[in-house]
């Protein structure tokens with residue numbers, strides 16, 4: 054029976070919960086805001102299935118991609134609405150056209166992140182764009198299995214550990230299943246995300262510079278209209294977090310408030326990129342190095358400006374790493390432009406493909422401090438000292454002078 058001794062040993066994929074024949078495992082939220090399985094021992098029949106399907110207990114072999122492409126969707130609107138080059142949509146569209154089903158992560162009504170499926174092209178829009186929060190998988194593996202058994206084509210997208218969990222859950226290979234994961238830095242806590250939205254909403258409604266220590270409950274009429282973690286209005290490389298609110302003006306009408314902050318200014322993204330609230334398993338990832346068993350792995354083509362500058366328009370380029378020859382044949386028909394690239398070159402700019410991020414004292418400080426607001430804690434823990442800022446500025450000047458005189 055599943056018994057989590059160390060938090061790092063559970064990635065929260067939910068395979069055990071969905072496979073248990075007695076339905077005696079529930080996912081419960083811990084004090085960091087992540088879900089973990091809890092077994093009702095009275096009901097458990099000790100069949101061992103939960104351990105058999107766990108992708109942390111049963112890790113697959115490391116792999117390398119067969120071939121790597123830089124890629125962008127030919128439709129510019131799709132590319133702009135996607136996090137990088139729109140590779141996900143390019144892979145998903147033909148599946149829908151063939152009468153298949155696509156699973157992915159989307160925002161729920163309360164702006165938490167959940168896994169769901171769609172059978173229409175319009176439904177793909179909700180999955181587009183990265184949501185930097187761990188998604189709740191719910192019954193998605195069970196639903197995917199039901200579609201697979203009817204013979205319908207299924208595309209399942211998710212984090213590498215979610216794909217690893219799906220594969221273990223299914224226990225057998227299906228010809229009609231296509232799996233897509235992405236290069237994964239790690240997933241932030243859903244609990245911290247909830248807290249951030251409360252604070253940010255209150256902050257926006259209380260005036261630009263006022264940080265309310267206790268978000269007010271009377272913000273009930275303020276509605277979140279849209280959220281994008283990867284807004285490209287300042288470009289793809291310097292992406293922004295964008296939050297659109299509709300706020301009552303007190304006279305029966307509504308004002309639209311737009312918060313748009315680049316990645317180094319937005320407090321939630323700053324904490325995410327400083328690894329303050331990633332799931333413990335992300336610091337010892339069980340599915341990196343292509344251990345997920347996915348057919349294709351997508352990601353951002355960071356470093357494209359140095360490797361293939363002629364294709365970089367700062368609107369987003371994807372990496373598409375083909376792990377299974379079966380995707381190579383479908384790939385020819387996709388509405389996508391592609392260029393062959395070298396695996397070792399792209400690895401240099403995107404080390405998350407192979408390495409987990411280190412666990413720091415700052416993460417411990419973040420979760421130990423229960424007094425301060427989120428805003429204050431993240432601000433304090435991600436502040437860059439004057440020394441480091443001067444050093445970075447000097448490096449920048451030196452680098453640019455060096456480039457100028459070596460032309």
Ligand SMILES: Cc1cc2nc3c(=O)[nH]c(=O)nc-3n(C[C@H](O)[C@H](O)[C@H](O)COP(=O)(O)OP(=O)(O)OC[C@H]3O[C@@H](n4cnc5c(N)ncnc54)[C@H](O)[C@@H]3O)c2cc1C
Nearest residue numbers: 135136137138139140141157158181182184210238352353
């Ligand atoms: C938490 C997280 C960390 C990432 N870390 C890196 C990284 O270190 N390096 C890198 O190159 N790329 C990373 N990515 C992937 C990158 O942000 C893009 O998603 C990827 O480049 C694909 O972009 P696209 O334009 O092809 O498609 P998009 O339209 O952006 O496709 C989004 C796809 O991601 C899925 N998705 C979105 N959010 C989640 C979520 N929370 N959980 C599960 N699935 C989700 C959707 O279902 C959809 O399939 C990360 C993504 C996430 C969600």
Ligand code: SF4
Nearest residue numbers: 073097098100101103
């Ligand atoms: S051992 Fe079997 S019955 Fe018990 S929790 Fe695991 S799957 Fe469920």
Ligand code: SF4
Nearest residue numbers: 063064066067069107
């Ligand atoms: S990693 Fe997945 S299968 Fe393993 S214990 Fe955690 S939720 Fe269950």
Ligand code: SF4
Nearest residue numbers: 213214237239335338
């Ligand atoms: S870093 Fe690893 S454990 Fe964390 S979400 Fe990504 S794939 Fe899962």
